[in-house]
Amino acid sequence: xxxxxxxKIAEVFEEPGCxxxxxxxxxxxxxxxxxxxxxxxxxxxxxxxxxKIALQPIADVAHLVHGPIACxxxxxxxxxxxxxxxxxxxxxxxTDINELDVIYGxxxxxxxxxxxxxEKYDPPAIFVYQTCVTALVGDDIExxxxxxxxxxxxxxxPVNAPGFAGPKNLGNKLGAEALLDYVIGTVEPEFTTPYxxxxxGEYNLVGELWQVKPLLDALGIRVLxxxxxxxxxxxxxxxxxxxxxxxxxxxxxxxxxTKMEQRWGIPYFEGSFYGIGDMSDTLRxxxxxxxxQGAPDDLLERxxxxxxxxxxxxxxxxxxxxxxxxxxxxLLITGGVKSWSVVAALQEGGMEIVGTSIKKSTKExxxxxxxxxxxxxxxxxxxxxxxxYAMLRDARADIMLSGGRSQFVALKARMPWLDINQxxxxxxxxxxxxVELVKQIDRALFNPVWQQVRIAxxxxxxxxxxxxxxxxxxxxxxxxxxxxxxxxxxxxxxPV
Amino acid sequence: xxNVVESKKACAVNPLKMSQPLGASFAFMxxxxxxxVMHGSQGCTSFGLVLLxxxxxxxxxxxxxxxxEVTSILGGYDNIEAxxxxxxxxxxxxxxxxxxxxxxxxxxxxxxxxxxxxxxRKPELADTEIIYVSTPxxxxxxxxxxxxxxxxxxxxxxxxxxxxxxxxxxxxxxHLTPADIDxxxxxxxxxxxxxxxxxxxxxxxxxxxxxxxxGTTIGGTTLEQIRAAGASALxxxxxxxxxxxxxxxxxxxxxxxxxxxxLTGLEVxxxxxQRLSALSGNPVPAKYRRxxxxxxxxxxxxxxxxxxxxVAIAAEPDLLLAVGSLLHEMGAELRCCISTTKSAxxxxxxxxxxxxxxxxxxxxxxxxxxxxxxxxxxxxxxxRLHKPLLRIGFPVFDRIGNAHRRMVGYRGTMDLxxxxxxxxxxxxxHHHAGDWPLTPxxxxxxxxxxxxxxxxxxxxxxxxxxSCGGCAPSNPTDLAEASV
Ligand code: SF4
Numbered sequence: 004x005x006x007x008x009x010x011k012i013a014e015v016f017e018e019p020g021c022x023x024x025x026x027x028x029x030x031x032x033x034x035x036x037x038x039x040x041x042x043x044x045x046x047x048x049x050x051x052x053x054x055k056i057a058l059q060p061i062a063d064v065a066h067l068v069h070g071p072i073a074c075x076x077x078x079x080x081x082x083x084x085x086x087x088x089x090x091x092x093x094x095x096x097x098t099d100i101n102e103l104d105v106i107y108g109x110x111x112x113x114x115x116x117x118x119x120x121x122e123k124y125d126p127p128a129i130f131v132y133q134t135c136v137t138a139l140v141g142d143d144i145e146x147x148x149x150x151x152x153x154x155x156x157x158x159x160x161p162v163n164a165p166g167f168a169g170p171k172n173l174g175n176k177l178g179a180e181a182l183l184d185y186v187i188g189t190v191e192p193e194f195t196t197p198y199x200x201x202x203x204g205e206y207n208l209v210g211e212l213w214q215v216k217p218l219l220d221a222l223g224i225r226v227l228x229x230x231x232x233x234x235x236x237x238x239x240x241x242x243x244x245x246x247x248x249x250x251x252x253x254x255x256x257x258x259x260x261t262k263m264e265q266r267w268g269i270p271y272f273e274g275s276f277y278g279i280g281d282m283s284d285t286l287r288x289x290x291x292x293x294x295x296q297g298a299p300d301d302l303l304e305r306x307x308x309x310x311x312x313x314x315x316x317x318x319x320x321x322x323x324x325x326x327x328x329x330x331x332x333x334l335l336i337t338g339g340v341k342s343w344s345v346v347a348a349l350q351e352g353g354m355e356i357v358g359t360s361i362k363k364s365t366k367e368x369x370x371x372x373x374x375x376x377x378x379x380x381x382x383x384x385x386x387x388x389x390x391x392y393a394m395l396r397d398a399r400a401d402i403m404l405s406g407g408r409s410q411f412v413a414l415k416a417r418m419p420w421l422d423i424n425q426x427x428x429x430x431x432x433x434x435x436x437x438v439e440l441v442k443q444i445d446r447a448l449f450n451p452v453w454q455q456v457r458i459a460x461x462x463x464x465x466x467x468x469x470x471x472x473x474x475x476x477x478x479x480x481x482x483x484x485x486x487x488x489x490x491x492x493x494x495x496x497x498p499v
Numbered sequence: 500x501x502n503v504v505e506s507k508k509a510c511a512v513n514p515l516k517m518s519q520p521l522g523a524s525f526a527f528m529x530x531x532x533x534x535x536v537m538h539g540s541q542g543c544t545s546f547g548l549v550l551l552x553x554x555x556x557x558x559x560x561x562x563x564x565x566x567x568e569v570t571s572i573l574g575g576y577d578n579i580e581a582x583x584x585x586x587x588x589x590x591x592x593x594x595x596x597x598x599x600x601x602x603x604x605x606x607x608x609x610x611x612x613x614x615x616x617x618x619x620r621k622p623e624l625a626d627t628e629i630i631y632v633s634t635p636x637x638x639x640x641x642x643x644x645x646x647x648x649x650x651x652x653x654x655x656x657x658x659x660x661x662x663x664x665x666x667x668x669x670x671x672x673x674h675l676t677p678a679d680i681d682x683x684x685x686x687x688x689x690x691x692x693x694x695x696x697x698x699x700x701x702x703x704x705x706x707x708x709x710x711x712x713x714g715t716t717i718g719g720t721t722l723e724q725i726r727a728a729g730a731s732a733l734x735x736x737x738x739x740x741x742x743x744x745x746x747x748x749x750x751x752x753x754x755x756x757x758x759x760x761x762l763t764g765l766e767v768x769x770x771x772x773q774r775l776s777a778l779s780g781n782p783v784p785a786k787y788r789r790x791x792x793x794x795x796x797x798x799x800x801x802x803x804x805x806x807x808x809x810v811a812i813a814a815e816p817d818l819l820l821a822v823g824s825l826l827h828e829m830g831a832e833l834r835c836c837i838s839t840t841k842s843a844x845x846x847x848x849x850x851x852x853x854x855x856x857x858x859x860x861x862x863x864x865x866x867x868x869x870x871x872x873x874x875x876x877x878x879x880x881x882x883r884l885h886k887p888l889l890r891i892g893f894p895v896f897d898r899i900g901n902a903h904r905r906m907v908g909y910r911g912t913m914d915l916x917x918x919x920x921x922x923x924x925x926x927x928x929h930h931h932a933g934d935w936p937l938t939p940x941x942x943x944x945x946x947x948x949x950x951x952x953x954x955x956x957x958x959x960x961x962x963x964x965x966s967c968g969g970c971a972p973s974n975p976t977d978l979a980e981a982s983v
Pocket of ligand 1: 051070
């Protein structure tokens with residue numbers, strides 16, 4: 004790993020805005036927060052993946068991956084970050100290096116690739132991503148990018164986050180560093196207003212930003228740049244003229260917020276678009292900080308009025324589901340949408356949270372969960388798929404909300420499941436989004452298909468598979484239970 | 500027939516190709532109670548996993564040795580050992596299959612040597628088979644990785660055995676779906692023969708509901724079956740990519756081999772059935788005679804929609820050959836053929852040229868084509884060009900039921916013909932009443948004398964909606980008045 008990358012990683016770990024860090028001693032902090040991965044028991048993406056996730060939503064830019072086909076060939080076109088303008092970010096660009104490049108270095112190929120892209124597609128900028136193999140053979144992407152920028156007169160931005168540097172989360176931050184080093188502050192906006200904000204760490208998945216933006220528009224608040232959902236290169240480059248930065252709850256790019264505060268004195272706060280209360284708090288915070296920064300103070304009052312109207316409307320729409328959802332038990336396994344942000348909406352819909360994962364939560368998060376759910380809040384640190392499966396199979400939960408990876412745990416247990424992480428199809432942002440979430444839960448739970456799939460085969464060999472290593476612990480019990488539930492009975496009530 | 504040309508571009512745009520270790524992992528998915536491991540940094544595994552999940556809509560067992568920058572430089576022995584031990588403890592698979600990646604190949608890890616050492620140091624792994632295959636990311640593609648993995652399985656596990664006259668080994672290429680494999684198994688069994696399928700993703704990735712949660716693959720070729728392959732009377736390979744493993748079987752156990760370049764199409768299936776008939780001494784079952792005649796009829800019905808169409812197709816070599824040849828036999832012209840890696844299959848393709856390239860090449864060449872054929876990543880090009888897209892191969896992430904799509908045998912060929920023909924039908928231009936408006940001059944000419952006006956009124960009146968812009972260049976009120 005290059006010296007500069009090492010320094011960058013150390014710097015990212017020093018992050019003052021990270022409250023996990025604040026609780027650590029000087030020495031612990033130096034060690035960084037990436038714990039060593041466990042070979043043979045690890046999951047999740049690499050630093051390159053993280054950097055790409057963070058930056059790819061900048062939609063008018065060509066994202067060029069410098070490495071063998073694995074990194075881009077296996078991963079492009081796999082996320083739902085929506086764009087209202089350019090579509091070039093959806094194209095996969097890679098140097099697809101070969102054996103000769105490994106031996107002699109791939110810098111020449113990289114330079115040529117940059118030229119080809121500029122000639123063919125003429126984007127306002129190119130982002131070049133470093134990967135494991137090209138980092139290991141010592142390709143200096145910073146130098147190539149600099150030379151290309153000079154030669155072609157277009158920004159060519161190196162993103163130095165090879166996969167082996169660490170996990171996805173570190174990659175998010177390294178991606179953010181690339182913006183700080185090469186992009187933000189390089190362009191002046193055409194005009195500014197006292198209502199200019201940046202939103203940082205929001206990726207506009209399935210268009211969630213658009214569920215929130217109308218609220219800001221209505222208040223006259225201008226999103227100078229969103230980093231990076233639905234982003235434009237020039238907007239991001241002029242982000243330093245905003246009055247306020249909002250850091251969206253996941254702290255993936257906190258370093259942008261803290262460094263922009265140091266460099267340009269832009270105050271930031273952390274907020275969330277998920278959950279009704281959180282959405283309101285976010286609007287309040289934005290208004291308050293803008294007024295502090297010199298915006299006219301009628302903004303505060305207008306904001307309160309908007310909140311009042313929107314909240315009332317949202318609660319009313321959620322209450323509509325209350326009867327049907329009363330008593331339904333939800334297992335919440337997520338690190339993405341903050342585990343507690345959605346809890347209030349679920350409770351308002353009459354549901355009970357039987358467990359929420361806190362794998363990626365901070366100490367504050369955990370306190371917040373306790374505050375909302377009471378002391379007996381069932382917090383799950385790390386649950387194996389087998390445990391999740393057992394919990395669902397034994398009907399200790401009625402539905403699981405999680406990311407796509409664990410969906411089959413629920414589906415194979417013949418239990419409803421709803422995607423609330425990055426591959427979800429439905430947007431859950433703002434007031435609109437919470438109503439949508441409850442609606443989707445309702446839709447998943449009451450789909451008649453669940454009754455169908457739990458009907459046991461009349462000949463009794465249901466569920467038998469070819470060569471399974473271990474038979475089910477108690478397959479017959481399970482089927483009886485399932486059959487009972489499909490008849491609307493409790494298992495005890497089944498006449499034998 | 501086709502000339503192979505390599506792309507001169509430095510930058511691949513919208514890659515068609517996927518990596519070798521992913522192809523190898525895919526092959527290992529077809530072994531029962533197996534845990535495939537990529538020896539590399541964790542991102543590679545994560546990307547491969549996501550792709551497999553999105554295609555099959557199944558839980559996918561796939562692990563990583565989680566190399567980081569320090570272990571990459573020092574060498575990955577410790578990570579391999581830790582991975583093997585951890586996997587053994589967590590999931591107790593019968594087989595652990597290791598694929599190298601670009602990272603560990605660049606460093607030059609001696610994995611074969613590592614495994615020998617692990618065996619000595621960790622006696623608890625004695626009952627677990629370990630297969631290793633070298634698959635650098637920067638060489639070849641998905642199909643190559645699959646090919647090497649199947650060969651590695653054979654070389655690691657198969658030993659010569661006394662021949663059983665009624666047993667055959669079936670080596671499916673990576674382009675076959677679980678349904679394809681089921682179809683072939685059924686065909687072979689219909690002759691009274693017992694097939695050993697290697698590897699058999701029809702057991703593991705066919706989407707069924709198992710009775711319990713398992714960390715490893717569920718279903719697929721068992722260890723016993725792999726070992727028994729040494730007794731087969733014949734090896735049948737589907738696709739050029741299976742030749743390497745078939746040759747390995749021949750070398751190890753002396754098994755005669757037959758590699759079919761494809762099993763999509765009429766004549767190749769005739770050949771297969773005849774071979775099976777000769778081997779078993781049984782006649783071709785009535786069922787297949789009937790299917791054959793159905794296929795003939797389907798070809799007749801289908802050719803109206805495929806005859807003369809120009810096709811742009813991008814796929815891995817064996818799939819390109821299978822689908823491309825069928826399209827050619829159905830009268831289509833293979834205008835643009837893109838593939839990922841070198842293969843003897845390209846020589847057989849009825850096209851002028853095969854370009855080893857990407858989907859940008861496809862998009863550029865497809866402007867005057869009637870149909871695009873490639874995996875789901877072709878959807879962006881199809882949208883931009885407003886052309887129908889036939890999704891084939893891997894990955895197909897925006898459709899469900901991929902495991903059950905069939906393309907081999909008479910029936911599978913028929914299914915494919917129907918999908919193509921229906922796609923063309925669906926995208927056929929519909930004509931409207933206003934599609935052929937008269938020129939203003941013609942209309943003016945037609946309306947100058949009162950005798951002609953009556954005729955024009957009739958024509959205008961025949962347009963039932965009246966709202967159609969195409970037939971309204973003249974003033975209808977005038978005409979109505981004139982006819983009174
Ligand atoms: S771990 Fe390295 S080689 Fe693998 S995908 Fe990530 S950057 Fe590429």
